[in-house]
Amino acid sequence: xxxxxxxxxxxxxxxxxxxxxxxxxxxxxxxxxxxxxxxxxxxxxxxxxxxxxxxxxxxxxxxxxxxxxxxxxxxxxxxxxxxxxxxxxxxxxxxxxxxxxxxxxxxxxxxxxxxxxxxxxxxx
Amino acid sequence: xxxxxxxxxxxxxxxxxxxxxxxxxxxxxxxxxxxxxxxxxxxxxxxxxxxxxxxxxxxxxxxxxxxxxxxxxxxxxxxxxxxxxxxxxxxxxxxxxxxxxxxxxxxxxx
Numbered sequence: 001x002x003x004x005x006x007x008x009x010x011x012x013x014x015x016x017x018x019x020x021x022x023x024x025x026x027x028x029x030x031x032x033x034x035x036x037x038x039x040x041x042x043x044x045x046x047x048x049x050x051x052x053x054x055x056x057x058x059x060x061x062x063x064x065x066x067x068x069x070x071x072x073x074x075x076x077x078x079x080x081x082x083x084x085x086x087x088x089x090x091x092x093x094x095x096x097x098x099x100x101x102x103x104x105x106x107x108x109x110x111x112x113x114x115x116x117x118x119x120x121x122x123x124x
Numbered sequence: 125x126x127x128x129x130x131x132x133x134x135x136x137x138x139x140x141x142x143x144x145x146x147x148x149x150x151x152x153x154x155x156x157x158x159x160x161x162x163x164x165x166x167x168x169x170x171x172x173x174x175x176x177x178x179x180x181x182x183x184x185x186x187x188x189x190x191x192x193x194x195x196x197x198x199x200x201x202x203x204x205x206x207x208x209x210x211x212x213x214x215x216x217x218x219x220x221x222x223x224x225x226x227x228x229x230x231x232x233x234x
Contacts, residue, residue, distance in 0.1 A: 035223075044228035061125065097170075108217070110175035110215070113169075
């Protein structure tokens with residue numbers, strides 16, 4: 001069974017940093033694109049970042065470029081999101097998700113397994 | 125990149141069909157056939173129900189179908205059931221090598 005479990009969500013002050021982790025199990029982690037998606041309170045889903053199979057290629061939404069870094073460690077079957085210079089508007093539930101595997105590259109465009117999400121609160 | 129535009133809410137009676145629209149631009153939906161749809165029950169993990177405009181993942185009910193015309197994609201739910209009550213989001217790949225989600229649609233089963 002595919003499992004994705006996020007951790008590392010806390011209350012942090014504006015300007016602070018946080019590192020989210022996502023522990024993956026039940027599949028060969030190194031064969032899948034991975035992503036982070038967030039949902040602010042009362043708002044819709046927002047794509048944050050994608051990372052390819054070996055971590056060599058990363059892609060970000062403009063609002064977090066230069067502040068957030070997505071990375072992965074296949075030896076630990078883990079996905080990470082380093083978040084710096086946090087703003088109040090970064091308050092959200094953050095989901096990690098696995099890219100689909102219907103054909104080469106499909107993992108960039110759709111996500112077939114999701115974690116339950118972790119709450120990050122940025123407030124003074 | 126602005127969110128794709130979806131109606132805030134759609135409702136229908138059990139057994140009816142409903143359609144949710146997802147309006148984008150020539151830089152996203154109109155440029156590629158990489159539209160996906162997700163079902164999200166609040167407090168739970170989102171679920172992929174359509175990928176690449178029209179394809180259903182294994183295990184997803186055939187009552188869900190997707191289509192696209194120009195810059196607008198659509199999700200149709202046939203034979204509406206109580207369990208279909210949830211939030212639905214479209215997403216699309218963009219010419220900026222990013223992804224964008226729709227604003228979300230709350231489906232209510234009357």
